[in-house]
Amino acid sequence: AQSVAQPEDQVNVAEGNPLTVKCTYSVSGNPYLFWYVQYPNRGLQFLLKYITGDNLVKGSYGFEAEFNKSQTSFHLKKPSALVSDSALYFCAVRDLIRDDKIIFGKGTRLHILP
């Protein structure tokens, strides 16, 4: 069965520093991977996706993610963090071959320190 793991409940980064939010996945077929962000009392906003192609995916708000098939990881990154990046981040995997369900990780709270 497909699954997603976000090993860190919270990540603290100083403003201006690079940030990484970790995600590992397990899926039987080819993975379709997504990152979403959630602000307080709001729904999830799509950041970026990996389906095929270049392992480095660029998304919204300066975020990018690196797909690593051998390590089954899809870490979210940003070169220079902003205070406004503080939010809850979710990694998700979708197995289009087996079914079309999306499985979300439990989320990582990103706290950018001014």
Next chain:
Amino acid sequence: DAGVTQSPTHLIKTRGQQVTLRCSPKSGHDTVSWYQQALGQGPQFIFQYYEEEERQRGNFPDRFSGHQFPNYSSELNVNALLLGDSALYLCASSLGTGTGQPQHFGDGTRLSIL
């Protein structure tokens, strides 16, 4: 271009009651998925509707049911409410199934069970 809209925003019910939540998909989208997000958790997939039929279902009891209308809008019904049903219920829409396209989320309905 309206995004995904959900109603109501907040709802308070008591145990044993029944509730109906509503969702209008983003313009141009024909597929609706419902998720339950408990406090501090990632969204859990409930079910997905496409062409007015339930296409996929997560691990939720039959108390959770849904419907999709010809205009692609959808309802989530929950019967015999339990305290554990308290959560944020998210609706997401997309175009087609099995396409790998990202889902767009509404801001959710906060359901509280007393």
